[in-house]
Amino acid sequence: MNAEIIAVGSELLLGQITNTNARFLSQHLAEIGVNIYYHTVVGDNEAQLEDAVILAQKRADLIIFSGGLGPTKDDLTKETIARLIGTTLEYNEEALQSIEAYFAKTGRIMTENNKKQALVIKDSIILKNDNGMAPGMFAKADGTYYMLLPGPPREMQPMFLNYGRPEILKTMEKVERIESRVLRFFGIGESALETEIDDILMKQANPTIAPLAGDGEVILRITAKHESPDEAFRLIQQAEEEILERVGAFFYGYEDTTIAAELAAKLKEKQVTIAAAESLTGGLFLGELTAIPGTSAFVKGGVVCYTNEVKEQVLHVNKETLDARGAVSAECAKELAQNVRKLCDAHIGISFTGVAGPDKLEGQEPGTVFLAIAFEGKETIVHPLKMAGSRAGIRKRTVKYGCHYLLQLLD
Numbered sequence: 001m002n003a004e005i006i007a008v009g010s011e012l013l014l015g016q017i018t019n020t021n022a023r024f025l026s027q028h029l030a031e032i033g034v035n036i037y038y039h040t041v042v043g044d045n046e047a048q049l050e051d052a053v054i055l056a057q058k059r060a061d062l063i064i065f066s067g068g069l070g071p072t073k074d075d076l077t078k079e080t081i082a083r084l085i086g087t088t089l090e091y092n093e094e095a096l097q098s099i100e101a102y103f104a105k106t107g108r109i110m111t112e113n114n115k116k117q118a119l120v121i122k123d124s125i126i127l128k129n130d131n132g133m134a135p136g137m138f139a140k141a142d143g144t145y146y147m148l149l150p151g152p153p154r155e156m157q158p159m160f161l162n163y164g165r166p167e168i169l170k171t172m173e174k175v176e177r178i179e180s181r182v183l184r185f186f187g188i189g190e191s192a193l194e195t196e197i198d199d200i201l202m203k204q205a206n207p208t209i210a211p212l213a214g215d216g217e218v219i220l221r222i223t224a225k226h227e228s229p230d231e232a233f234r235l236i237q238q239a240e241e242e243i244l245e246r247v248g249a250f251f252y253g254y255e256d257t258t259i260a261a262e263l264a265a266k267l268k269e270k271q272v273t274i275a276a277a278e279s280l281t282g283g284l285f286l287g288e289l290t291a292i293p294g295t296s297a298f299v300k301g302g303v304v305c306y307t308n309e310v311k312e313q314v315l316h317v318n319k320e321t322l323d324a325r326g327a328v329s330a331e332c333a334k335e336l337a338q339n340v341r342k343l344c345d346a347h348i349g350i351s352f353t354g355v356a357g358p359d360k361l362e363g364q365e366p367g368t369v370f371l372a373i374a375f376e377g378k379e380t381i382v383h384p385l386k387m388a389g390s391r392a393g394i395r396k397r398t399v400k401y402g403c404h405y406l407l408q409l410l411d
Contacts, residue, residue, distance in 0.1 A: 033176030067151030085141035275344035276302035333372035
């Protein structure tokens with residue numbers, strides 16, 4: 001079954017509210033194997049809604065509407081649908097009694113237009129509204145199914161789960177589950193990753209693989225469809241293994257995790273403590289780590305060493321290093337990492353120094369970064385980086401690179 005979701009409401013087009021209904025419906029329809037190829041948003045305008053419905057009828061077996069079932073004149077979804085499928089509206093007595101009871105209970109005067117909410121498409125299946133007034137509807141005409149749901153999420157979501165979804169399942173000859181898994185990568189660009197797995201992408205059918213660019217990251221979504229959830233997961237696992245054989249060095253986690261969260265988990269697992277000297281990042285690295293609960297078990301502390309005076313007087317970077325090489329240098333980064341580790345008595349010291357921009361510093365271009373890691377008992381490693389973008393973007397990606405290199409070191 002192919003479906004289209006049409007959200008009705010001028011407030012959506014004006015940006016006054018977010019269309020969370022479409023996301024909710026897509027997630028739950030995917031679970032039962034209904035394909036969603038289009039999301040449409042249309043204002044409270046009869047002609048525009050009619051155009052949207054006529055287009056949807058050409059490409060969907062099921063059209064789901066959210067919004068436009070209320071009591072006011074601009075609530076016109078059911079009127080428009082009834083006219084387009086050649087039928088009329090009629091009062092649903094149960095809904096009308098429920099509305100009247102609500103006003104009687106609250107002591108409010110029921111205006112005539114509130115009765116409009118009890119109007120339903122003739123011969124449609126009524127979807128009970130346990131959290132509001134206007135009932136939903138499920139109708140069929142000329143081979144197309146129409147489901148009308150209220151706009152407020154607190155009404156729409158339970159109505160769909162309790163009454164709408166079961167009605168859709170009754171119409172489906174075969175129920176397939178759609179399962180998906182998100183793989184997250186850092187340290188490789190979207191085009192480079194796609195090149196590495198191009199032949200896998202070219203032959204995909206089931207499962208499908210969709211590359212997405214994130215904030216300095218690459219995301220792959222693997223989606224499989226099968227009547228058996230176990231078989232869908234097997235297909236996903238097979239595709240994942242094939243992908244990670246090629247680009248596993250850049251993989252760091254699944255679904256909604258972050259690279260900082262994965263680093264925190266690894267530090268805790270390995271019982272390794274860390275301290276940071278942050279010039280370029282100004283505390284952003286430790287801010288990311290300490291936002292995660294439980295990091296006091298492995299974060300020892302750190303120093304924001306934005307000026308050369310602090311680098312020299314607090315972290316004891318040699319004056320000769322600063323005079324000869326400058327703060328934006330591999331030598332300075334190395335001393336910062338080694339000295340903050342000793343200062344905080346940690347297993348690992350990490351440092352970030354560089355130029356975030358927009359102006360040059362010490363003759364160095366924005367995006368010039370030196371990241372150093374000093375691990376107790378091991379040789380200190382310095383990673384020079386060249387990045388482009390905004391000041392904020394350079395600082396954020398620098399932090400992610402720090403997490404990336406630490407994860408590689410601890411693996």
